[in-house]
C-alpha cells in the first residue's frame with residue numbers, strides 16, 4: 001500500500017459544514033464498529049428515521065381523511081412525503097409516485113407505457129444499467145412487437161457517451177432508459193446531452209436515479225428526465241421507492257386500476273392503501289439529508305415545517321458538502337488501491353460516484369469480501385443485478401468487490417480497508 005495519509009487530510013470533515021463524527025452519532029448501527037462500505041446495496045439509517053416511522057405507525061392513524069386527528073395524520077404523512085421527495089428531486093409534488101421499490105415502479109410503468117407501443121416501434125436500453133431498468137423494457141417490447149436497441153459503454157474507460165445513444169435513435173424510438181449512475185462502477189452518463197437527443201426524436205427519457213441520488217444533487221428539469229426513479233433505502237431512508245415525473249405527463253398515462261379507487265394523479269399509480277409510516281420515514285430521511293451540510297454546526301437535525309421554503313437550498317448545499325467529503329475518501333482509496341499488485345479498479349469514468357469495483361488477479365473477489373467481513377469490514381462481491389455491465393466488462397456474472405462510500409464513512413475506515421486488502425493480496 002503506497003497511500004500517503006498526509007496528502008489526504010480531510011478538508012471539510014471537521015472544520016467546515018460537514019462533520020462526520022456529528023453525522024455518525026445519529027446512526028445506532030455504527031456503534032458496532034463494523035465499517036460499512038456496502039451503502040450501494042442499502043445504507044444504514046439514522047435513529048430519527050426509525051423514530052418517525054414508529055411515531056407515525058403508533059399514531060393515532062387511520063385511513064386518509066379530514067374528519068379526525070387519525071385521518072389527518074395519514075393525510076399529512078402523504079402530503080409531507082410528496083413535498084420532501086419533490087424538494088429532493090426539484091420536482092412537482094403532484095408528480096411524485098410512491099412505490100415499494102424502483103423495480104416495481106419500473107415494471108408498472110413499462111406496462112402502462114407499452115400499451116401504446118406498436119410493431120416496429122423501438123426501445124433503447126444500455127449495457128451499463130441495473131437489470132431493473134433493462135428487463136422490464138425488454139419484456140414489454142417483446143410483448144408489443146417493438147424492437148430493442150442496445151447501447152454499449154466503453155469497457156476501458158467505463159464511459160457511456162451521448163453519441164452512442166444518439167447512434168441508435170430514430171423517429172421510431174418511443175422510450176430510452178438510461179441510468180443516472182451505474183451501481184457497479186459508478187459511471188455518471190451525460191444525461192442532459194442524452195436527453196436533448198432523445199427529445200429531438202420525440203421519445204420519452206426514463207432515468208434510473210437509484211444509485212445517483214445517494215451521491216449528487218438531483219434536478220429533474222436540468223437532467224431532462226421525463227421519469228426519474230430513486231430508492232430512499234440507498235440514501236439513509238426506509239425500503240421503498242419514488243418515481244418523479246411532470247404531472248401533465250402522468251395525466252396522459254392511464255394504468256389499470258380498481259373501479260372505486262381514485263382517478264387522480266399521482267394516486268392512480270399507487271395501488272392499495274399507502275404505507276403512511278414508511279412515507280414519514282422518507283420525509284425524515286430527506287430532512288436528515290438537508291442537515292448533513294450543517295452537521296458541523298451545533299444545531300440538531302430538524303423536521304421541516306410547512307412554511308419552510310429553504311429545504312431545497314439546504315439539500316443542494318448538503319449534497320455539495322457530502323460529494324466533496326466522499327471524493328476526498330475516494331481519492332485516498334484510489335491511491336491506496338493503485339499501489340497494490342494484482343488489483344484492478346474498474347471504476348474509471350471521469351464523471352462517477354464514489355463506488356469502486358475491484359478485482360484481484362487470479363483470486364475470487366468473493367474471497368476478498370469474506371476476508372474483509374471476518375475483519376468487520378463490509379464490502380460485498382457480486383454483479384449486483386448490473387448483469388449486462390458485468391458481462392460487458394468481461395467479468396461474467398460474478399462482477400467484483402464493490403467498495404461504496406456513504407456520508408458516515410471515515411478516513412480511518414478507509415485506512416482499515418486498505419490495510420486489510422493489502423494483507424489479502426499477500427496471503
Ligand SMILES: Cc1ncc(COP(=O)(O)O)c(C=O)c1O
Pocket residue numbers: 040041100101102103104130132133179181182183208209210211212230231240241
Ligand atoms: C442503480 C440501481 N437501480 C435500481 C435498483 C433497484 O432498486 P430497488 O431495490 O428499489 O428495486 C438498484 C438496487 O440496487 C440500483 O442500484
